[in-house]
Amino acid sequence: MVSGKLLFLASYFLLLASIILLITEMRIVFLGSGTSTGIPQIGCKCKVCSSTNNKDKRLRASVLISVESTKILIDCGPDLRQQLLENKIDSLSGILLTHEHYDHVGGLDDVRPLGKAQVYAEKKVLNVIQRNMPYCFGENRYPGVPRIQLNEIDEQPFHIDNILIEPIRVMHARLPILGFRIKNVAYLTDVKTIEQKSIDKLKGLDILIINALRIDEPISHISLSEALDISKKIGAKMTYFTHMSHDMGLHDDINAILPDNIQLAYDQLTIECDDVVIKRQNNK
Numbered sequence: 001m002v003s004g005k006l007l008f009l010a011s012y013f014l015l016l017a018s019i020i021l022l023i024t025e026m027r028i029v030f031l032g033s034g035t036s037t038g039i040p041q042i043g044c045k046c047k048v049c050s051s052t053n054n055k056d057k058r059l060r061a062s063v064l065i066s067v068e069s070t071k072i073l074i075d076c077g078p079d080l081r082q083q084l085l086e087n088k089i090d091s092l093s094g095i096l097l098t099h100e101h102y103d104h105v106g107g108l109d110d111v112r113p114l115g116k117a118q119v120y121a122e123k124k125v126l127n128v129i130q131r132n133m134p135y136c137f138g139e140n141r142y143p144g145v146p147r148i149q150l151n152e153i154d155e156q157p158f159h160i161d162n163i164l165i166e167p168i169r170v171m172h173a174r175l176p177i178l179g180f181r182i183k184n185v186a187y188l189t190d191v192k193t194i195e196q197k198s199i200d201k202l203k204g205l206d207i208l209i210i211n212a213l214r215i216d217e218p219i220s221h222i223s224l225s226e227a228l229d230i231s232k233k234i235g236a237k238m239t240y241f242t243h244m245s246h247d248m249g250l251h252d253d254i255n256a257i258l259p260d261n262i263q264l265a266y267d268q269l270t271i272e273c274d275d276v277v278i279k280r281q282n283n284k
Contacts, residue, residue, distance in 0.1 A: 026183065027066040028207070028271040031073075031083035033264075034058025035213060035221075035245040036103035038079065048246040055251040055266040059083060060103045061189055061243040063209065065182055070161045072096060074180060074187050080107025086268075090114065094160040097121035098189055099177035100128040109133065112146040120151045120158070120165070122178065153178075168201055170194045173220035185209070185273075189243050191230070192220050199233055206273060208236035209265065214247035224248065231262060240265040 032038075039058040040049035048056050060077030070093045083089075092114055098104055100121075108129065111117040119129070129150065130137050136146050155178075157166045168179040172190040179188035179198075184206040188194070191211055202208065212227035221243070222230065231239040239262045248254060248264075255264050 025068060026185065026273050028185065028209075028273070029064045029066075029087060030240075030242065030265045030267055030269040031062040031064055031087060032059030032077065032079055033242045033244060033266055033269075034060055035243050036060065036101070037245065039244070039246050041246055044246060046246055048248070048250055051250060053251060054268075055264075057267065058244060059267055060106075061211070063187055063242075064089065065185065065187075067163050067182065070094075070163050072160055072163070072165075072182065074098065075104040075189065076107040076111065077103045078106035081110040083107075084110065084114075092117065094118045094120055096165065096178075096180050097125050098179065098187075099172060099175065100125040101190070104189075105129060105132075108148070109146055111148070112144065116147040116149055118149050118151060118160070120153050120160070122154065123152050126150045126152055166201065168198050170198060175220075181205075186234075186236075190220070191222055194230060199230075202234045202236075205234060205236035206238065207271065208234055208239040209242055210239065211243035212241035212248065212264075213243060214245050215249065216247065224254070228259075228262070237261065239263070240269070240271075 038060055039056060059079040059082065062073065062075045062077055062083060065072045065074065071091060072094050073092050074096045075098055076095055095117055097119065135141065136148050153167060155167050155169055157164055159165065163182060166181040168181055168186065168188065170177060170179050170188055170191045171193045173192050177190060179186060181202065184204065186202050186205055186208050188210045208231060210227055210231060211221055212224050213221035215224050217223045227241055242265045244264065251264055251266060
C-alpha cells in the first residue's frame with residue numbers, strides 16, 4: 001500500500017516537472033524604438049521632439065530577447081553603448097542583424113567589452129561589416145579590438161544555444177532583409193512589403209513586433225495604417241509597433257486610438273511571457 005502511494009507520488013512529480021520544463025520563460029526588452037534619426041531629432045522643435053514624456057524619447061530600434069539564460073540581441077545601432085549600460089547588459093549569446101543599414105549595425109564596435117560576439121546575418125550584411133570594420137578581421141589585429149565571429153545565415157532555421165531561430169523574409173523597399181521568429185514572438189523591422197508565404201510563417205504568434213514609421217505613407221517603410229493592416233493579417237495576440245519617427249505623433253495620443261491588442265512600443269518597455277501566456281505587459 002505504501003509503495004503504491006510512493007509510486008503515485010513519484011509519477012505525479014515527474015509529470016509536474018515535465019510540465020514546468022515545457023513552460024519556457026521569455027523576457028523582451030525594447031532597447032530602442034526609434035527610426036534612424038532617433039527622437040528627439042537633432043535641430044527639431046516639433047511637439048514630439050520637445051515632449052517631456054519619456055515615451056516620446058526614442059533611441060534607434062533594437063530589442064533584447066532573453067529565453068532562460070540565452071540572451072539574443074536583434075540589431076545593434078549607434079546607440080548600443082548607451083542601451084547596454086542603461087539596461088545593465090553584460091553578456092550576449094548572439095546578435096541577429098536584420099540588414100546592413102547603419103542604424104541597425106553601427107554600434108557593433110561597442111560589444112568589445114562583452115567578449116567574443118557571435119553575429120548572425122546574411123552574407124551581404126557580413127560583407128558590409130567586414131568592409132566597414134577591417135581592423136576586426138585582419139591578420140595583424142591590435143589588442144582590444146572587438147572579437148567578432150561572423151555566422152552566415154539564410155532563410156533556413158538555426159539555433160543559438162538550444163533556441164530555434166526562424167528567419168522571415170521581408171522587403172525594405174527593393175532591399176531583401178530578414179525578420180526573426182523566436183518561439184511565439186516575431187520581430188520585423190523596416191518592412192515595406194511582406195509576401196503571403198512569410199505571413200504564413202507568422203501564424204500562431206503571441207507577440208508581433210513590427211515597424212510603423214509615421215502616419216503618412218513612407219517610401220521604404222510602412223505607415224501606421226499599413227502596419228495595422230499587416231498586423232491584422234498576421235493575427236498575433238499582442239502587437240507592438242517600433243522603429244517610429246517624430247512624424248508618428250505623440251505616444252499617448254496615438255496609443256489611445258489603437259485597438260486594445262496593439263500598442264506603440266517605447267524604450268525600456270519590458271514584456272515577460274512564456275509559451276502559454278503573456279504574464280505581464282505595460283499598459284497603455
